[in-house]
Amino acid sequence: MVSTTAALVVALSLIPLLYLLIRAAQKPVNESIALLVRVKTLEVVGTTALLVLMVVLLTGFFGLVIAAGLHFLELPAKPWLVIPAVLPLAIPSYVFTYTWIAFAPGFSGFFAAVLILFLTTLPYVTLASLAGFARVDASQIEVARSLGLTYPKTFFKVVLPQIKTHLSGGLLLAGLYTMSDFGAVSLLNVDTLTVTIQNMYRASYDRTAAAVISLVLIVLSALFVFADENIRRKQQAGVAIKTTTIKSALIKRSSYVATTSALIGVYAVLAIVIPVYVLLSRFFSNTVEISWQLLLQASFSTITVALLGALIALLLSIPLGILLTERSNRFSQFSSRLILIAHALPGVVVGLALVSFGSKLGPIYQSTFLLAFAYSLLFLAKSIASMSASLRAVPTGAKEVAATLGLNRWLVLKNVVTPIAFPGIALGAVLVFLTAMKELPATLMLRPTGFETLATQIWSYAAINRFNEAAPYALILILIAAIPTFILSRPDKSDRNKTNAELVG
Amino acid sequence: MTSVEIKNLDVELGTRKVLDNLSFNIGAGQIAALLGPSGCGKTTLLRAIAGLIQPSAGTIRFDKQLVSLSSLVLPAHKRKIGYVPQEGALFPHLNVAENIAFGVDRTLLTKEQIKQVVKQMLSLTNLTGLENRMPNQLSGGQQTRVALARALAVKPAIILLDEPFSALDAQLRGELRADVIKLLRNQNTTAILVTHDREEALVSADLVALMRQGKIIQQGTPEQVYTAPLSATTAISTGDALVLTAKKLTDGRTDYIFNPIKEAAQIAEVGEVVIRPEEIKISPDLSFGKVSGKITKIDYYGHDAMIVVKVNDQLLQVRIPGPLDYTVGQEVGIDHQGPLRFFATT
Numbered sequence: 001m002v003s004t005t006a007a008l009v010v011a012l013s014l015i016p017l018l019y020l021l022i023r024a025a026q027k028p029v030n031e032s033i034a035l036l037v038r039v040k041t042l043e044v045v046g047t048t049a050l051l052v053l054m055v056v057l058l059t060g061f062f063g064l065v066i067a068a069g070l071h072f073l074e075l076p077a078k079p080w081l082v083i084p085a086v087l088p089l090a091i092p093s094y095v096f097t098y099t100w101i102a103f104a105p106g107f108s109g110f111f112a113a114v115l116i117l118f119l120t121t122l123p124y125v126t127l128a129s130l131a132g133f134a135r136v137d138a139s140q141i142e143v144a145r146s147l148g149l150t151y152p153k154t155f156f157k158v159v160l161p162q163i164k165t166h167l168s169g170g171l172l173l174a175g176l177y178t179m180s181d182f183g184a185v186s187l188l189n190v191d192t193l194t195v196t197i198q199n200m201y202r203a204s205y206d207r208t209a210a211a212v213i214s215l216v217l218i219v220l221s222a223l224f225v226f227a228d229e230n231i232r233r234k235q236q237a238g239v240a241i242k243t244t245t246i247k248s249a250l251i252k253r254s255s256y257v258a259t260t261s262a263l264i265g266v267y268a269v270l271a272i273v274i275p276v277y278v279l280l281s282r283f284f285s286n287t288v289e290i291s292w293q294l295l296l297q298a299s300f301s302t303i304t305v306a307l308l309g310a311l312i313a314l315l316l317s318i319p320l321g322i323l324l325t326e327r328s329n330r331f332s333q334f335s336s337r338l339i340l341i342a343h344a345l346p347g348v349v350v351g352l353a354l355v356s357f358g359s360k361l362g363p364i365y366q367s368t369f370l371l372a373f374a375y376s377l378l379f380l381a382k383s384i385a386s387m388s389a390s391l392r393a394v395p396t397g398a399k400e401v402a403a404t405l406g407l408n409r410w411l412v413l414k415n416v417v418t419p420i421a422f423p424g425i426a427l428g429a430v431l432v433f434l435t436a437m438k439e440l441p442a443t444l445m446l447r448p449t450g451f452e453t454l455a456t457q458i459w460s461y462a463a464i465n466r467f468n469e470a471a472p473y474a475l476i477l478i479l480i481a482a483i484p485t486f487i488l489s490r491p492d493k494s495d496r497n498k499t500n501a502e503l504v505g
Numbered sequence: 506m507t508s509v510e511i512k513n514l515d516v517e518l519g520t521r522k523v524l525d526n527l528s529f530n531i532g533a534g535q536i537a538a539l540l541g542p543s544g545c546g547k548t549t550l551l552r553a554i555a556g557l558i559q560p561s562a563g564t565i566r567f568d569k570q571l572v573s574l575s576s577l578v579l580p581a582h583k584r585k586i587g588y589v590p591q592e593g594a595l596f597p598h599l600n601v602a603e604n605i606a607f608g609v610d611r612t613l614l615t616k617e618q619i620k621q622v623v624k625q626m627l628s629l630t631n632l633t634g635l636e637n638r639m640p641n642q643l644s645g646g647q648q649t650r651v652a653l654a655r656a657l658a659v660k661p662a663i664i665l666l667d668e669p670f671s672a673l674d675a676q677l678r679g680e681l682r683a684d685v686i687k688l689l690r691n692q693n694t695t696a697i698l699v700t701h702d703r704e705e706a707l708v709s710a711d712l713v714a715l716m717r718q719g720k721i722i723q724q725g726t727p728e729q730v731y732t733a734p735l736s737a738t739t740a741i742s743t744g745d746a747l748v749l750t751a752k753k754l755t756d757g758r759t760d761y762i763f764n765p766i767k768e769a770a771q772i773a774e775v776g777e778v779v780i781r782p783e784e785i786k787i788s789p790d791l792s793f794g795k796v797s798g799k800i801t802k803i804d805y806y807g808h809d810a811m812i813v814v815k816v817n818d819q820l821l822q823v824r825i826p827g828p829l830d831y832t833v834g835q836e837v838g839i840d841h842q843g844p845l846r847f848f849a850t851t
Contacts, residue, residue, distance in 0.1 A: 139594030142557050143652075145581035146588035147608025147659055157607075161598040 003331060005319035010335045012316065013342040013377055016353035017218065023211035023356060032212050041196075045216060048179060048192040051113060052220075055178045056171050058118045062263065063125025063170060068155065069260025070126075071133040074250035076261070082130075083486070084268035086123045090481035091275060092438035092455065093120040094183025095474045098462035099275040101187065102282060113190045117181060119271040121174035128170025132163030151251060165232045172228040179221055180346025182441035187462060193217045194348045194441065201445070207356055214349040218341075225340050279478070282471035290472050294452070299476050302453040305368050306436035309375025310429045313383040316376060317428075321387025336384075343381030350374050351445030358446070371446045375436040382435070386428020390421035427487070434484040437477065454480075506533035507567050507662035507695050509554065514563030516546075516553050516719075523549045524560070525719040531712060533568070536689055536696045538706035540742060541716030547699040550716075551665045554697065555588050556581035567662055587656030587664040587694075592672050593648040595640040601651050602627075602636035608659040626654035629688060646677045653685060657692065664689065664696040670705065682709060703743050707731060715742045736848055740779040745811075747785075747821060751778040753847055762816060763795060763841035776849035782824035784843025787814060789830070794840025800833050814839055 024032065035041060066085055075081055088096075096116045101107050136159050144154040160167075182194040193216060200210040320339065323332045354374050358365040376383075394417050402416045403409075440455045447456060454477040461470035509531040516524040523546045531537045539547045552558045554565060556578055565573035572579040595604050605623045614622070627633045630650040640648060649669050656664055669685070670678040686709045689696045700706050706713050707727040714724040723730055723739045734740035737748045751761035753774040760766040761778050763785075791797045798816035805827075812823045812831060816839060823839070831837065 137594055139590040139592075140596055142552070142555070142581070143588050143590060143594050143655070144596075144607070145557065146555050146584070146586040146665075147655070148582045148585075148610065149608070150580075150582055158596055162596075 002319050002322050002326075006323045006332075006335055009316045009320055009380075010338050013339055013380055015357060016345055016350045016377065017342060019353040019357050020211045020214050020218070020349065023208055023353075024215050027208045027212055035209055035212055036216065041213065041216075044191050044193055044196050045220075047110065047190065048217075048220070051110065051117070051185070051190070051192060052175050052178045054114045055117045055121060056175050058114070059122050059125040059174045060167065060171055062118075062267075063122055063174075064129050064167065066122075066260065066263055066267070067126045067129035067133060068159075069256065069263070071130055072251050073257050073260055074252045075257060081261075081264055084272060085126050085264055087482065087485060088119060088267075088271040089123045090434070090478050090485040091120070091271070092183065092440065092477070092481075093117060093177075093181050094187060094440055094455075094459060094462065095279075095477065096120055096271070096275055097184040097187045098458070098467060098470060098474070099278040101462075101465075102467040103274055103278045108188050110190055113185050113188045115270075116184045116188065117178045119267075120181075120184070121177050122267065122271070124173040124177070125167070125170035128166045128173070129163060132166030133159065135166075136162050151253070151256075168228045168231040172224055175224045176221055176343075176346075179217065179224070180348065180441075182346075182348050183459065193220075194346055197348050197352060198441065198444075201352055201355075207352065210352055214352060217346055217349060221345065222341050225343075229337070229340070276478075278467075279471045279475050282468045283475060286468040286471060288466075288469055290469075294457070295472055295476065298452045298454050298457050298473060299480070301368075301451060302437050302455070302477070303480065305372050305453065306375065306433050308368065308372035309379070309436040310383075310433040312372055312376035313380050313432045314387075314425070314429045316380055317383035317387040320384050321391055324384070324388040325391040339381050339384060342377065343379075345378070347374075347378055347439055347442035348445070350378055351442035354442070355445050366446075366448045368448060368451065371443060371448070371451075372436075374442045374446050375432070375439060378439065378442060379432040379435050383428050383432050386431065387421075387425055390424030390428070391417065393424060394420045430484045430487060434481055437481055506693050508533040509663060509695065509697070510564075510566040511550075511554070512564045512566075514550075514553065514565065515561045516549055516558060517561045518549070518558075523719050524553065527563070527719065527721055529714055529721055529724065531695060531697065534693045534695055535711045536686065536698065536709060537712040537714060538698045538700055538710035539714050539716055540700055540703060540706040542701060545716045546719040547701075547716055548667055549719075551588075551667050551697060551699050554663070555586045555665055556584050585659070585662040587659060587661030589649070589652045589656050589664065589666045589669045591668045592645075593640075593652030593669070595643075595648055595651055595655075597640050599640075600636065601632060601638050601640075601643070604640070604651055605636075605654045605658050607655055610659075622658050626658045629657070630654040631684070645673050646681050649673070649681060649685075653688070657688075657694070662695070664694050666696060666698045668699055668701070671700075671702075678705075707743065713743070715739050717742075732844070734779060734846065737777055737779050740781075740846070745782050745822065745824070747780045747782065748777050749780065749819075751776055751847055753849065759845055759847055762819060762821070763839070765795065774847075774849040776847055779846040779848065780841055780843065782811065782822040784841060785821060785823045785839060786842050787812065787823055787825065787831070787837040787839045789835070789837060791836060791838045793838030796840075797836060797838050800831055800835045800837060803829065803831065803833055805829055 069075065070078070070082055070085065093116055096119055100112070100116060140158055141154055144158045149157065180194060182198060185192045186195050186198070193213060197210045197213050197217070200213065201207065320335060324336055351374060354370060358370045364370050398416050398420070399412050402412045407415060438455060440459060443453055443455055444459065447453065454473045457473040458470045458477065461467070461473070511527060511529040514524050514527045515522065527550065539550060541547050549558065553560050553573070556572065559578055560573055560575070562575055564571060567584070572584055596607065599607065602623050605626050606619050609619050609622055611619070623636065627636055630653055632647065632650050632654060635643065635647065640651070643651065652669065670682055673681060682705060698706070698709055710727060712724060713727050713730045714721045715730060716722070717738065723735045730739065731743045734743065737746070740746040749761050751759055752772045753759055753776065754766065755771040755773045758764070758766060759778065796816050798814040798821070800812055801815045801820065802813040804811040807827060809824055809826050810829050812825060814821050814823055814837060821839070
């Protein structure tokens with residue numbers, strides 16, 4: 001039963017991929033090859049790859065340094081410093097971009113895109129690294145120190161090898177985000193694969209050519225997923241040793257403390273202070289009358305469709321979550337890999353696939369449900385990760401004891417599994433909600449006519465440089481998104497941060 | 506061989522004073538055991554010696570070298586310490602050989618020499634053949650051996666062992682403890698063993714230090730701390746003990762359950778006597794000793810038995826060697842045949 005439902009979910013999640021394959025196959029092979037090897041396509045692939053590479057390198061370095069500082073150093077007001085390091089998660093890349101364009105007119109081009117996507121994706125790497133550091137047994141660090149290693153040597157020889165999978169997970173997210181980003185690169189006039197696909201779709205409605213280019217994007221994304229999986233597989237031999245994690249003394253070295261504080265400070269200025277300052281100043285200097293009704297409507301639409309998307313993702317993740325927790329067989333491993341590949345599909349690709357697929361489904365086409373379904377497919381992997389992690393956290397002993405006390409399978413699920421796993425599952429749903437709220441490219445393609453979300457409104461105004469009018473929408477979006485982001489990174493719940501960061505990572 | 510001298514050491518963690526004016530000396534090549542309940546500061550003392558935390562006052566010397574003077578401390582990586590924490594803390598990403606070679610100075614030794622060191626350590630700790638295993642493929646006992654081999658490989662001045670056997674089952678714990686102590690003695694290494702297991706402390710160490718609330722309340726050889734405790738508390742720390750109310754009389758006699766003094770006498774001090782269960786003897790002959798009682802419980806351990814005898818509403822534990830010749834409900838004569846340790850209550 002669980003396997004059948006899980007197979008159905010996998011099939012659903014593969015709809016976009018299958019559709020694109022079928023669609024691309026409709027184009028004659030020689031035409032497809034000509035399209036792929038033309039100079040413009042190669043340039044776009046090169047730009048996308050270079051952009052991803054630079055963002056990954058920058059986030060990798062700075063995310064690791066900031067996370068290491070937050071975990072190992074005695075920083076002033078330390079629990080609260082995680083907020084500026086993580087809060088930018090609430091700000092989508094297209095809002096960053098438009099605030100920066102408004103702040104520094106002329107801000108455009110490849111390096112501007114590198115900066116914006118670095119600011120946007122840095123928290124993924126920081127959070128993932130923090131989760132990794134929390135799992136390293138502090139005794140090992142003390143042993144290494146007692147064996148003659150300095151702090152930097154201990155970090156490189158003991159800590160870093162153990163957090164490779166976490167770091168790789170964070171970098172995977174940063175890379176996939178960059179690859180699939182549409183808003184920032186489009187506003188900054190950088191031709192990447194997503195912009196090309198969207199242009200092809202909008203300009204000529206040539207969905208076959210767009211499907212062929214989408215496959216390139218999928219291959220690049222899949223390469224990322226496989227690289228990450230490879231690192232995880234290699235790491236498996238060196239984990240799962242039972243240890244008692246002790247609290248290590250925090251490092252007080254002033255040069256380290258100053259560097260980390262400065263880095264977090266600069267990041268907070270670039271990623272929070274400047275965008276928020278621009279939004280507030282634009283909001284208050286706005287001379288055009290704000291349509292409060294439109295603002296309210298867009299906020300309501302955003303929350304509703306994102307909630308529906310999170311709910312569908314939650315429901316779809318139940319069978320696969322259970323399968324991944326209870327049965328480790330070929331099917332579950334294969335399914336998990338397929339879901340990961342589906343997760344790598346950028347919003348623009350899923351949007352394109354569902355536009356074409358949905359147009360054949362009559363009433364569902366151009367419905368809020370199809371948009372919410374697109375969200376659920378886009379973020380299903382996040383939901384499944386939280387579902388299986390939360391279910392795995394339920395001690396087998398507790399379930400067995402409950403069974404010996406006379407509870408049937410249903411009652412064990414209701415009285416033991418659900419109460420223990422619920423908080424983690426709910427946080428996973430919150431994460432899907434947060435991400436869905438900020439989603440732009442799929443929303444632009446799939447929203448019903450006349451249906452505006454905060455993201456589409458910001459986009460509409462920002463694309464024509466009407467920054468003042470975009471400001472209230474952006475402020476509301478950030479405000480709404482900041483709440484779940486704060487919940488996910490609450491400094492007073494440091495134990496929970498581990499799990500949350502893993503969900504994010 | 507290195508001696509350790511700790512003088513007036515204070516360690517504060519946050520607002521809590523964990524070590525309070527603590528002084529302690531260990532001779533070169535000695536094995537010392539720090540014995541005390543959880544939270545008394547044993548591990549903190551060990552970490553201060555290792556240089557992993559900074560004392561707020563006091564000094565630590567290795568031989569003549571001052572390694573810690575208030576806020577001036579020699580960093581951990583320069584102290585030549587072998588540290589074996591609870592459960593070993595092996596590096597999970599390295600195999601056994603790589604774990605053992607981890608701290609060996611690569612600037613002083615060639616690859617071949619490092620291989621030799623690893624081989625020697627593997628043989629010393631009975632791990633030969635396991636060099637390519639990952640830590641998660643080892644049993645608890647093997648993990649502890651690897652941790653010890655890793656610590657010994659750097660030829661440390663001092664070895665610090667923080668409850669290294671606590672996660673092992675009783676039989677393995679005993680065997681491994683004996684092996685480790687033998688190894689440390691053969692190497693003539695100065696070692697400090699943190700434990701809350703009193704038997705482990707007495708069996709393993711040349712010097713036992715009893716800790717309570719950040720202080721050392723008594724130190725001495727295992728025999729000294731066991732047979733001549735400074736208080737009822739230290740007596741209980743090192744083994745089973747009966748603490749009985751008693752009165753010291755002005756004529757020098759002591760009035761307590763085994764020596765009831767009926768005639769009027771002037772009391773000099775009121776206090777308690779501490780008696781070990783093996784210092785009490787019983788006999789089926791009711792005329793044995795000055796008092797008699799009824800057996801209420803027998804715990805039989807094979808090599809010996811703990812018998813509870815009720816005397817005048819007081820339950821007394823008596824340890825007798827096997828074989829067991831008594832039954833519950835039997836009346837027995839009972840006497841105290843050992844040193845009389847009287848501690849006046851203040």
